[in-house]
């Protein structure tokens with residue numbers, strides 16, 4: 001397995017390991033400044049290189065109130 | 066990406082400050098930024114009691130946490146609007162309850178609009194003539210916060226508006242040259258009447274990303290859902306525009322807002338002509354006593370009066 005899983009709201013997509021979180025976010029069509037990434041519930045920076053089997057949850061940071 | 070202080074793994078990069086920080090140093094840095102803003106704008110002191118408007122979202126809970134950490138005297142207020150869709154109000158309230166429980170039962174109160182006034186905010190906006198939901202909601206929230214601050218003798222009402230919120234409003238108001246709104250947009254709105262507490266925005270120097278990161282690192286649980294009635298389109302559109310700008314030129318968003326404040330201090334805007342008059346023209350509402358420029362009833366009381374008239 002050389003992929004990582006990215007989850008955002010009710011969407012999920014897979015990306016190749018070895019890419020950065022930032023690239024993975026853009027792959028999903030999102031703006032990297034609009035989300036934060038969590039791995040095992042811990043915040044990680046968007047330059048982090050994804051490893052095979054990583055499960056990343058993205059949290060939206062833009063609210064419209 | 067390494068922490069600029071300790072060399073450990075950074076959890077966040079803040080290009081506008083040319084600063085990357087690890088979890089430990091980030092949660093030290095955020096309160097320092099907030100403290101600086103509180104002092105810079107003389108928002109409140111440690112001898113004053115501050116009412117924090119908490120919605121259950123990331124910003125207001127992060128704000129509350131920071132003020133508690135910094136040793137300010139706070140009390141939270143959660144206004145239950147009666148938004149039943151997705152159980153939004155109940156879920157939000159639960160986050161506030163959990164927060165208080167996790168913070169040595171810091172004091173907070175819940176005002177349930179339906180229980181106290183007879184209708185939920187969505188019901189209110191459906192029944193009466195006029196007022197769209199969000200403007201009725203804003204009116205209700207302001208009225209209740211003012212009332213509680215006055216009754217409890219609080220010096221200030223603090224809200225969780227962050228720099229992105231402020232910059233989005235600023236952009237919108239600038240594009241429409243809303244000079245009245247531009248004059249009044251500020252980190253502190255001084256009290257203009259003994260029954261109106263000062264309004265303060267201690268997070269106005271932090272990006273939305275940072276308040277969210279702070280809440281996540283601190284393990285604060287918050288509602289991630291938007292209010293189902295949020296007029297997402299406008300505010301989010303402006304925020305996205307600003308983020309695009311920021312992507313091209315780091316710090317653009319921060320400069321846009323902070324330079325506006327500076328320009329204002331330097332006298333970019335002439336004081337409102339009517340200011341002196343309109344302030345003396347504040348009367349007390351015949352029904353609730355809150356200051357209003359209207360002759361008889363304030364906008365809040367008129368909202369409910371319309372409904373009673375409607376029912377008859």
Ligand code: SF4
Nearest residue numbers: 199202292294295296
């Ligand atoms: S989106 Fe509208 S209805 Fe929902 S909380 Fe905000 S102002 Fe109230």
Ligand SMILES: [Zn+2]
Nearest residue numbers: 068071087090
């Ligand atoms: Zn560090």
Ligand SMILES: [Zn+2]
Nearest residue numbers: 350353363366
């Ligand atoms: Zn009134």
